[in-house]
Amino acid sequence: MAADGGSRVGGRVLLAIAVTMVLWASAFVGIRYAGADFEPGALALGRLLVGALALGALLVARGEGLPPRAAWPGIAGSGVFWFALYMVTLNWGERHADAGTAALVVGTGPVLAAVLAGFVLREGFPVRLLVGMGIAFAGAAAVGLANGGGSATLRGVLLCLLAAAGYAVGVVAQKPALKHASALQATTFGCLVGAVACLPFAGRLVVDVAAAPPSATLAVVYLGLFPTALAFYTWAYALSRTTTGLLGATTYVVPAIVVLLSWVLLDEVPGPVALLGGALCLVGVAVSRSAPRRARNRP
Template sequence: MTTTPKALPDAPASARHDWRAPAAACTTVILWASAFVSIRSAGEAYSPGALALGRLLAGSLTLGVILLVRREGLPARAAWPGIVTSGVLWFGLYMVALNWGEQQVDAGTAAMVVNIGPILIALLSAGLLGEGLPRRLLVGMAVSFGGAAVVGLSMSGHGSSSVLGVVLCVVAAVAYAGGVVSQKPALRHGSALQITTFGCLIGTVACLPFTGVLVSEAADAPVSATLNMVYLGVFPTALAFTTWAYALARTTAGRMGATTYAVPALVVLMSWLLLDEVPALLTVAGGLLCLAGVAVSRGRARAARTPVSASSPQSGGPES
C-alpha cells in the first residue's frame, strides 16, 4: 500500500527540476523567430522551393556531421514511420508552402493563418496521442491566438493577399501540425538528434526536384541572401529543430505547440532591434497577449497531469 503513493511524486519531481527541457524550448522559439528576419533577405533572391532545399541541405549537412561525431547511428525501426511522415510534412511540404504563401499574402495575413497550427496540434494530439485538452491549455491558446491575430491585423496594411496565398498558409499550418504529431511517437524510439537528422534528410530528398532552380538562382543571388539561407539551415533548422525534439520528448505536443505562440512577440522585438522597424502600439499589445497566453497554457499543466500520467503512461508520455 505504501509503495504506490511514494512512486507518484518521483517522476514529476525530477521533471520539474530539469531545466534542460524549458531551455531547449526557449532556444527553439528564439531561433525560429530569428528565421523571419533571415527569410526576408533570402526570399528576395531565392524562390520558395529553392530556398527550402538550400536551407535543408545546410541543415542536413550540419546534423549529419554532429551525428557522426556523436556516433549515434540509426534510430530503431519503430521510429521510421514518424521520421518519414514528419520529414515529408514538416521539413518538406511546410517549408515550401510557407515560403510560397508568404510571397502571395502580406505578413499579417500569413501570421494569422499559420498560427492555427498550434490549435491543430492540440486537437490532433488529443485524438491521436491521447494527451487530452486541459482547460488552461485551451484558454492559453485562445489568448495567444487572439494576440497573433492582433499582430496580424496591425501588419495587414503593408501588402496584398490572394486566395492562393491563404490556401498555401493553411497547407503550411496543417503540414506543421501533422509533422509535430507524427514526430512525437518517434521520439520514444530514438534520440532528438537522430529523429531530427533523418527527418531533415527526408525533407531534403522530398525537395530535390528544386535542385536545378537552386543552382541557377545561387549563381545570381547576392552573398547576403545565400548566407541567410545557410544561417536558416544551421540554426533555425539544425539546432532549433533538435532542441524542439528534445523538449517535445519531455512534454506533450499540445503544450509544445502552444509555446510557439511566443514567436510573433519575439519577431516584433527582433524587427525593432535589428531592422529599426518601430512596432505600432497595437502590434506590441498583440505580442504581449501571445506571451500571456503561453504563460497561461503552461502554468498549471504539470500539476494537473500528474495523477493521469502516473496511472496511465499512454496519456502522460515522457512528460512524467
C-alpha cells in the same frame, strides 16, 4: 530519474525551448531577406541540405547510428509534412499573402496540432491549454495584422493553410518517433527526408545560387544551420520531455520575440496593436504552460 507528468519542466528543457523560439523568430528575417533571390522550393531545399549536413556531422561525432525501425514512420511523417511541405508552402504562401493574413492562417497550426494530439496521441484537452492557446492566437493575429499590408489572394490563403496543416501533422507524427529515437536522430533523419522530398527543386536551387549575391546565399546557410539544424534539434529535445499541445502553445512566443527583435535590430518601433498582441502572446503561453502535463519528462 523520470518525473511524473505534473512535475516542473527542467532547466535544460526550458533552455531548449528558449533557443528554439528565438531562432525561429530570427528565421522570419532570414526568409524575408533570402526570399528576394531564392524561389520558395529552392530556399527550402537549400536550408534543408545545410541542416542535414550539419546534423549528420554531429550525429557521426556523437556516434549515433540509424534510428530503430519503429521510429521511421514518425520520422518520415515529420520529414515530409513538416520539414518539406511546411517550409515550401509557407515560403510560397507569403508571396501571395500579406504578413497579417499569413500570420492569422499559419497561426492555426499549433491549434491544429493540439487538437490532433488530443485525439491521436490521447493527450486530452486541458481547459487551461485551450484558453491559453485562444489568448495567444489572438495576440499572434494582432501582431500579424499590425504588420500586414492587408492584401491576400485565395492562393496565398490556401498555401498558408496547407503550411499550418503540414506543421500540425508533422509535429504529431514526430512525437511517437521520439519514444524510440533520440532527438538528434529524429531531427537529422527528418531533415534528410525533407531534403529528399524537395529534390525536385534542385535545378532551381543551382540557378538561384549562381545568380544570388553572396549575402543571400549566406542567409540560406544561416537558416540551415540555426533555425533548421539547431532549433529543430532543441525542439525535438523539448518535445520528448513534454506534451505536443503544451510545446505547440509555446510557439506563440515567437511573434512577441519578432516584435522585440525588429525593435532592437531593425529599429522598427512597434505600434500599440503590435505591443498589445505581443503581450497577449506571452499571457496566453503562460496560461497554456500552467495546464496539467500528462507526458512523462526524462532527465
